[in-house]
Amino acid sequence: MDDLAIRGGHLIDGTGAPARDADVSVAGGRIVAIEPRSARPARRVIDARGLVVAPGFIDIHTHSDFTLPLNPRAESKIRQGVTLEVVGNCGFSAAPALPGRAALLREYLASSAPWLPFGETSYAKYVADFPATSVNVILQVGHHTLRLMTAGMDNRPLTADEQTAMERLLAEALQAGAWGLSSGLFTAPGGYADAAEIHTLARVLRRHGAAYASHVRDEANHVDAAVAEAIAVAEATGVHVQIAHLKLSGVDNWGGAARLLEAIAAARRRGVPVDCDAYPYDTATNPLRNLLPRFVMEGGIAAMLERLGRADARARIRAELARDGLTNFGRIPSWDVVRIAVAPHLPQEAGHTLGEIARRRAVDPLDAVCDFIVADRGETRVLITSMSDKDVHEITRAPWVLVGSDGNALATAGVTGQGKPHPRYYGTHARLLGSCVRELGLLTLEAAIHKTTVGAAAALGLRDRGVLREGAWADVTVFDPARIAERATYDDPHQYAVGVSTVVVNGEVVVDGGDHTGALPGRVLRRQAERVFA
Numbered sequence: 001m002d003d004l005a006i007r008g009g010h011l012i013d014g015t016g017a018p019a020r021d022a023d024v025s026v027a028g029g030r031i032v033a034i035e036p037r038s039a040r041p042a043r044r045v046i047d048a049r050g051l052v053v054a055p056g057f058i059d060i061h062t063h064s065d066f067t068l069p070l071n072p073r074a075e076s077k078i079r080q081g082v083t084l085e086v087v088g089n090c091g092f093s094a095a096p097a098l099p100g101r102a103a104l105l106r107e108y109l110a111s112s113a114p115w116l117p118f119g120e121t122s123y124a125k126y127v128a129d130f131p132a133t134s135v136n137v138i139l140q141v142g143h144h145t146l147r148l149m150t151a152g153m154d155n156r157p158l159t160a161d162e163q164t165a166m167e168r169l170l171a172e173a174l175q176a177g178a179w180g181l182s183s184g185l186f187t188a189p190g191g192y193a194d195a196a197e198i199h200t201l202a203r204v205l206r207r208h209g210a211a212y213a214s215h216v217r218d219e220a221n222h223v224d225a226a227v228a229e230a231i232a233v234a235e236a237t238g239v240h241v242q243i244a245h246l247k248l249s250g251v252d253n254w255g256g257a258a259r260l261l262e263a264i265a266a267a268r269r270r271g272v273p274v275d276c277d278a279y280p281y282d283t284a285t286n287p288l289r290n291l292l293p294r295f296v297m298e299g300g301i302a303a304m305l306e307r308l309g310r311a312d313a314r315a316r317i318r319a320e321l322a323r324d325g326l327t328n329f330g331r332i333p334s335w336d337v338v339r340i341a342v343a344p345h346l347p348q349e350a351g352h353t354l355g356e357i358a359r360r361r362a363v364d365p366l367d368a369v370c371d372f373i374v375a376d377r378g379e380t381r382v383l384i385t386s387m388s389d390k391d392v393h394e395i396t397r398a399p400w401v402l403v404g405s406d407g408n409a410l411a412t413a414g415v416t417g418q419g420k421p422h423p424r425y426y427g428t429h430a431r432l433l434g435s436c437v438r439e440l441g442l443l444t445l446e447a448a449i450h451k452t453t454v455g456a457a458a459a460l461g462l463r464d465r466g467v468l469r470e471g472a473w474a475d476v477t478v479f480d481p482a483r484i485a486e487r488a489t490y491d492d493p494h495q496y497a498v499g500v501s502t503v504v505v506n507g508e509v510v511v512d513g514g515d516h517t518g519a520l521p522g523r524v525l526r527r528q529a530e531r532v533f534a
C-alpha cells in the first residue's frame with residue numbers, strides 16, 4: 001500500500017510541458033507512480049480537484065541559515081510551496097567560526113542574523129548540528145566568513161599563508177557537506193579580494209565537484225563588469241557559477257535589463273556553466289552600512305563606528321557618494337526610498353525612511369544615516385527601492401532566469417516575527433505564480449513553475465528532485481492557480497501567502513489544508529548523494 005496519493009489535480013511536472021490530469025502516488029519518500037485515475041491503494045488520499053500539482057519549489061538563493069535554527073518549520077517559505085532552500089549565500093555563513101573568532105563573526109553578521117546564537121564551530125560540527133527542518137536545505141560556505149577567519153576585516157590581498165589557510169577551510173567545508181562557495185564581492189571583507197583570489201578558490205571547488213554562487217562586485221554603475229567577472233570564473237575553471245539576484249540598481253542604470261541578460265545568455269550559448277536568479281521586486285534589502293563607500297568598514301565594526309563619528313570621514317563619504325552614488329546601489333532620488341527594516345537597538349524606527357528621520361531630527365540626511373548606524377551599532381538593515389519595474393519584469397519574464405527570494409524563512413509569531421523585513425521573505429513564489437503570471441501575464445504558469453523546479457534543479461545538478469516523475473523524491477506542492485497570492489506588504493510584511501493547500505517534503509505532508517502540520521522531514525542535501533556531476 002502506498003503512503004499517499006494526490007488525486008484529481010492538474011499536473012504541471014516542471015519540465016515546461018503543458019498541464020495534464022494525473023494522480024501522483026508516493027511511497028517511501030519517493031514518487032512511485034504518475035498515472036491518470038490511479039486505483040492504487042493508499043493510506044492517505046488528498047483530493048486535488050481544481051488544483052495544480054507541481055514539484056516543490058526550489059528557492060535557489062536564500063539566507064535562511066540565519067533563521068532555520070530559530071524557525072525550523074520554515075513557515076514563510078513552506079506556505080508558499082517551497083521545499084528546498086539554498087542557504088549560505090552572498091559570502092555569508094555562520095561557519096566555520098574558529099577559536100577566538102566567533103565574536104568577530106557574530107558582530108559582523110548581526111545586521112543579517114541579529115537573533116542567531118553564535119559559537120565556535122568547525123564546518124563539520126555546524127553541519128552535524130544543523131536542526132531538522134520542514135524544508136530541505138543546501139548549505140554553502142561563505143567567502144566573507146573565510147576571509148574573516150584568515151585576514152579579518154583587513155583591506156589587502158591575502159598573504160601566501162592566509163591563502164593556504166583559506167583553501168584548507170574551504171576544502172574542509174566541502175568535505176563536511178557544503179554544496180559550494182558563495183561570495184559577496186559587493187562589500188567588505190570579501191570585496192577586498194581580487195579576481196585571482198576567487199579563481200584560486202574556484203580551482204578548489206573544481207577538484208571537489210562543487211559550485212560557486214556570487215553576489216557580484218557591483219549591481220549598479222559597474223554591473224556589466226561585475227557580471228563579466230562572475231562569468232569569467234565559470235569560463236576559466238569550468239565550475240558552475242550562479243549569479244545572485246540579478247538587477248540594475250540606481251536610476252542611471254535603469255533600462256539595461258536586456259543588455260545584461262544578453263551577456264549571460266551569450267555565455268550560456270558558448271557552453272559556459274552559468275545561471276542567474278532574481279526576485280520579482282523593485283526593492284532590495286541590505287545592511288545600511290553597505291550603502292556607504294567600502295573604506296568605511298576597514299578594520300572592522302568598532303573602527304567603522306569610530307570613523308562614522310568623525311567629521312573628516314563624513315566629508316569623504318559625502319564627496320564619494322556625490323560622485324558615485326550609493327555603493328552598490330547607485331544614484332537614488334532621495335533618502336526617502338531607504339526605509340528601516342530591522343534596527344535591533346532602535347526597534348521603534350522600523351518602517352520609517354532615512355529621509356523622514358533626517359527631517360524629524362532636522363539634520364542633513366547623510367548625518368542622519370551615520371548617526372543611525374552608530375546608535376544601532378552597525379546592525380541596521382534597510383529596504384532600498386533602487387530598481388525599475390520595467391527591468392524587474394524583463395528579468396522575471398526570461399524563462400531561464402531562476403527564482404531566489406534572497407530572504408529568510410520567518411514566522412509571524414516568535415523571534416523571527418520582528419521588525420519590518422522585506423515582504424519577499426513571505427511572498428516571492430506566491431507573487432511569481434500570482435501577480436506575475438495571473439495579473440501581469442509575464443509568463444505562463446508552466447514556464448514559471450519550470451524556473452523554480454526543473455530549471456533550478458538543473459543549475460544545482462540535482463538528480464532526483466525538482467520534477468514530478470516516477471523515482472524522484474516526493475517534494476510536491478498543491479495550489480489553487482486562481483487564488484495563490486502574496487499578502488505581505490512593506491507596511492505589514494509578516495503575513496503568510498495564500499492559495500497553497502498541500503506541501504509534501506520527502507514524502508511527508510508538511511502543509512495540510514493550508515496549515516502547517518509541524519512535520520520536520522527536511523534534511524541537509526549532500527553533494528555526493530544528490531548531484532549528477534559530483
Ligand SMILES: [Zn+2]
Nearest residue numbers: 090215244245
Ligand atoms: Zn546578495
